[in-house]
Amino acid sequence: MKKILLISTGGTIASTPTINGLTPTVSGSDMVQLIPELEGLCEIHYTELLNLDSSNMQPEEWASMASAAFTALSIFDGVVITHGTDTMAYSAAALSFMLQHLHKPVVLTGSQLPIEDPGTDGKKNILDAFRVAVDGRLCGVYIVFDGLIIPGYCARKTCSRNFHAFESINRKPAGEIVNDEVVLTSEPEPPARESLTLNANYDPSVLLIKLVPGTKPELIEAAADLGYRAVVIEAFGLGGIPNVRRTLLPAIHSLISQKIPVVVTTQCIHDGCDLNVYDVGVDASKAGVLSAGTMTTEAIVAKLMWILGQTDDFQRIISMFYQDYIGEINKK
Numbered sequence: 506m507k508k509i510l511l512i513s514t515g516g517t518i519a520s521t522p523t524i525n526g527l528t529p530t531v532s533g534s535d536m537v538q539l540i541p542e543l544e545g546l547c548e549i550h551y552t553e554l555l556n557l558d559s560s561n562m563q564p565e566e567w568a569s570m571a572s573a574a575f576t577a578l579s580i581f582d583g584v585v586i587t588h589g590t591d592t593m594a595y596s597a598a599a600l601s602f603m604l605q606h607l608h609k610p611v612v613l614t615g616s617q618l619p620i621e622d623p624g625t626d627g628k629k630n631i632l633d634a635f636r637v638a639v640d641g642r643l644c645g646v647y648i649v650f651d652g653l654i655i656p657g658y659c660a661r662k663t664c665s666r667n668f669h670a671f672e673s674i675n676r677k678p679a680g681e682i683v684n685d686e687v688v689l690t691s692e693p694e695p696p697a698r699e700s701l702t703l704n705a706n707y708d709p710s711v712l713l714i715k716l717v718p719g720t721k722p723e724l725i726e727a728a729a730d731l732g733y734r735a736v737v738i739e740a741f742g743l744g745g746i747p748n749v750r751r752t753l754l755p756a757i758h759s760l761i762s763q764k765i766p767v768v769v770t771t772q773c774i775h776d777g778c779d780l781n782v783y784d785v786g787v788d789a790s791k792a793g794v795l796s797a798g799t800m801t802t803e804a805i806v807a808k809l810m811w812i813l814g815q816t817d818d819f820q821r822i823i824s825m826f827y828q829d830y831i832g833e834i835n836k837k
């Protein structure tokens with residue numbers, strides 16, 4: 506029988522009502538006790554790593570999760586991580602960069618209602634996550650939620666209450682759970698030839714700015730004074746950056762000349778950005794911005810924090826940003 510480690514980190518799934526609102530309190534083993542269908546599926550072991558609302562998850566916690574999963578994978582056949590939904594897409598992206606060449610599944614899940622709530626989605630999500638971990642055909646980091654299996658580098662939380670909380674952005678989901686069976690979208694990639702690596706270094710000095718019509722250029726310039734080492738701009742449509750009146754281009758140019766990379770992505774959920782279509786994109790390209798293509802904001806931020814943890818060489822940061830590590834750039 507396969508051995509799977511459940512790493513619990515908190516989130517709504519583990520929460521109970523308090524006078525201060527929902528707070529994570531329930532342990533991994535107590536959650537599993539509530540799911541009799543897990544009996545006989547695999548041998549379950551437990552690590553209570555954290556008990557946080559995921560709004561409190563920061564890059565330090567990504568590194569703790571990565572190192573706990575890395576240690577576990579030399580012993581266990583897979584890892585299930587229960588996690589709050591609010592920042593799960595960031596954690597999944599970060600773990601995808603920190604843990605490379607996975608030969609086994611690392612599956613994140615959570616819920617919109619606490620596991621002890623009679624209408625909870627948590628029991629089904631945990632059961633489905635274990636099904637994917639036991640199945641073992643998918644090697645890598647995945648989010649399993651409401652029957653969808655989403656690669657960790659392209660997930661986004663798109664609903665704050667609906668059970669169908671996550672979407673696979675610009676990529677097909679890796680599969681689904683249909684009638685209790687794991688059904689994959691396509692033939693899984695063969696496991697990597699290299700051995701699993703843990704590289705949990707990071708630098709959180711990445712600023713994300715969402716443009717509104719009329720954004721002041723001074724906001725962009727302030728990034729350097731505040732010590733940010735990279736800036737991500739969620740621009741309009743295909744990646745349009747204003748180039749008249751409150752033009753942002755001189756401020757962007759100034760950051761780049763200080764060796765602070767500026768990455769442009771889109772505020773649209775689907776289809777990514779393309780800076781070659783409109784002059785508001787072409788001018789941004791000429792100012793030296795990097796284009797995020799079809800990567801999600803969550804993946805861009807996690808990737809940049811991870812890259813900044815490896816190097817401070819500007820050219821190397823750029824080449825690492827455009828390198829495809831796990832399928833985040835080239836559709837796999």
Ligand SMILES: NC(=O)C[C@H](N)C(=O)O
Pocket residue numbers: 515516517518557558559560588589590591592615616617618
């Ligand atoms: N559904 C959830 O898990 C939301 C919760 N606030 C969290 O992210 O921890």
